[in-house]
Amino acid sequence: MGKANLAGSNRQPWQARLLSLAPYISIGLVLLVLPSFLSTYPLSILTKVLIYAIFAMSLDLIVGYTGLLSLGHAAFFGVAGYAFGILMVRYGIESFWLVVPLGILAAGIVAAIIGYISLRVSGVYFLLVTLAFGQLLSVAAVKWTSVTGGTNGLVGIIKPHLGLPGFTWTNFSFYYLVFLAFVICFFLLHRITNSSFGRALVGIRENEPRMQSLGYNTWAHKYVAFIIGGLFAGVAGVLFASFYGIMVPGHLGITTSSSVMLMVIIGGAGTLFGPAIGAAFILVLERFASDLVPERWPLILGVVFVICVLFLRGGFGSYLSRFWRRVRLSVWKS
Amino acid sequence: MEVLRVKGLSKNFGGLQVLQELSFTVEAGTKLAIIGPNGAGKTTLFNVLSGQLPATAGSVYFSGQEITRLPPHRRLHLGLARSFQINNLFLNLTLIDNMLLALQGAQHPHFQMFRSVNARTDLLAMAQNLLESMDLWEKRFDPVATLSYGDQRLLEIAFALASKPKLLLLDEPTAGLPGAEATAFADTIRNLVEDTTLIFCAHDMDLVFSLADRIMVLYFGQIITEGTCDEIQCDVRVQEIYLGSGRSSENVGSG
Numbered sequence: 001m002g003k004a005n006l007a008g009s010n011r012q013p014w015q016a017r018l019l020s021l022a023p024y025i026s027i028g029l030v031l032l033v034l035p036s037f038l039s040t041y042p043l044s045i046l047t048k049v050l051i052y053a054i055f056a057m058s059l060d061l062i063v064g065y066t067g068l069l070s071l072g073h074a075a076f077f078g079v080a081g082y083a084f085g086i087l088m089v090r091y092g093i094e095s096f097w098l099v100v101p102l103g104i105l106a107a108g109i110v111a112a113i114i115g116y117i118s119l120r121v122s123g124v125y126f127l128l129v130t131l132a133f134g135q136l137l138s139v140a141a142v143k144w145t146s147v148t149g150g151t152n153g154l155v156g157i158i159k160p161h162l163g164l165p166g167f168t169w170t171n172f173s174f175y176y177l178v179f180l181a182f183v184i185c186f187f188l189l190h191r192i193t194n195s196s197f198g199r200a201l202v203g204i205r206e207n208e209p210r211m212q213s214l215g216y217n218t219w220a221h222k223y224v225a226f227i228i229g230g231l232f233a234g235v236a237g238v239l240f241a242s243f244y245g246i247m248v249p250g251h252l253g254i255t256t257s258s259s260v261m262l263m264v265i266i267g268g269a270g271t272l273f274g275p276a277i278g279a280a281f282i283l284v285l286e287r288f289a290s291d292l293v294p295e296r297w298p299l300i301l302g303v304v305f306v307i308c309v310l311f312l313r314g315g316f317g318s319y320l321s322r323f324w325r326r327v328r329l330s331v332w333k334s
Numbered sequence: 335m336e337v338l339r340v341k342g343l344s345k346n347f348g349g350l351q352v353l354q355e356l357s358f359t360v361e362a363g364t365k366l367a368i369i370g371p372n373g374a375g376k377t378t379l380f381n382v383l384s385g386q387l388p389a390t391a392g393s394v395y396f397s398g399q400e401i402t403r404l405p406p407h408r409r410l411h412l413g414l415a416r417s418f419q420i421n422n423l424f425l426n427l428t429l430i431d432n433m434l435l436a437l438q439g440a441q442h443p444h445f446q447m448f449r450s451v452n453a454r455t456d457l458l459a460m461a462q463n464l465l466e467s468m469d470l471w472e473k474r475f476d477p478v479a480t481l482s483y484g485d486q487r488l489l490e491i492a493f494a495l496a497s498k499p500k501l502l503l504l505d506e507p508t509a510g511l512p513g514a515e516a517t518a519f520a521d522t523i524r525n526l527v528e529d530t531t532l533i534f535c536a537h538d539m540d541l542v543f544s545l546a547d548r549i550m551v552l553y554f555g556q557i558i559t560e561g562t563c564d565e566i567q568c569d570v571r572v573q574e575i576y577l578g579s580g581r582s583s584e585n586v587g588s589g
Binding site for chain 1: 386405
């Protein structure tokens, strides 16, 4: 688990603030201009990376900051994608301004229900209950063929209409929608994790009974964090559904939940950018591995995971933030 | 004015009766010491008063309001704060982060999601005040795990004071401190809690007699006696409990 940043440093001069923003701005600029140099396939990988980065950051709020090990996070991703797709395919609602908020809202409602029940227990029981809910929804998606399309998946989802005359989606313009969503989600989650509420979540992760005797209603904090995590997973789910045009039951269950959990752990739980890096790392690795040694991907992923857990405690995120702090200090001194 | 009223309070762990029908009241401004041998039920009483453990029977009133079944966080907001016998801190976080958590816990509302903690100058000023009064401000960026045991002990007290409580419960504030350090620590505590109603328990009799104006003696979950320091010092039963443990039980009634 990453340590919280230094709080209480008095307001920094603008040079220091600019320096601390530098990595975010430079990565943002790279993501902004990179598509111009990419052909269709690499661009689709990059789009997928950003979608999963949102998904992984949303799980990080629950796992990394609040310390709740949830193995059912894909439920919110999947429900948002399915709700979005069902509205479009079964009801013919194709306006962006309707289907996107409704899809995200569906994820939030499901998170409110699942969280209300599963937060009655903690630790490994919480993990099992969230896992069970994910599997339950995934089985429901298999059985409820008339609505969800069953094991064949829900097909025919298109990219929603923005209502702009003469505008049609291209891979290029859709990438920028995802990029915009990523920037907004990162900004909001960054604000949340650095707020009083976010610090309280870290306190709950570190020592929940103590937080109660300090005056915190820890249950309410965990519940709100769980719903917020669900809403952001919903953003990723909606983008995913419209990008690939299909949702399958596996998107709700353990397969998806565990791969996003891997992204969080390898990237560094408790640092917001870490899970985003974890998402990029795993998806790019997957792309090369399935080129070179198709069918061996799960094996490679397993080995990578073992290596990361043994030698990269705390994930990439904690190493990078330590490295960056040292750079900042040395720049600041000179 | 009465701050705390405890009526017939009992706590059982299975068949073990740790607290047996305790009844007492605490007036505002009192410094009440609870003493008694190990296993007397002092820490359990604190845990029941602050809501960490549910009472088996009886009731607790705080400023006239019944709080017997309130969760710990609600009791804190009413003005009842506590420290722990064994340091109970956020060891991986820095000292200032610890202090800010304690300060913002006492405030309403907690669900401020978009304002950076670093912009909360009100909280920072309070944290600086408290930490400076304990000579800890210089160490504010150190992780609490790296602080000395005595400094951690001070932080434990600072946590309890952060909410400016009406009633403060200190469970063995000097526990684990070597003699000389404990004496200095007692002075610090006396300055900090001057205006607060206080209940504390301690084995260190120097601390008890220097800090308390009333003493309650707890023995196997029962209140043996309660009174001023002089009364307690002269009490035969108390002397027996502390000096002659073997004979005490048969003589309890006769003294």
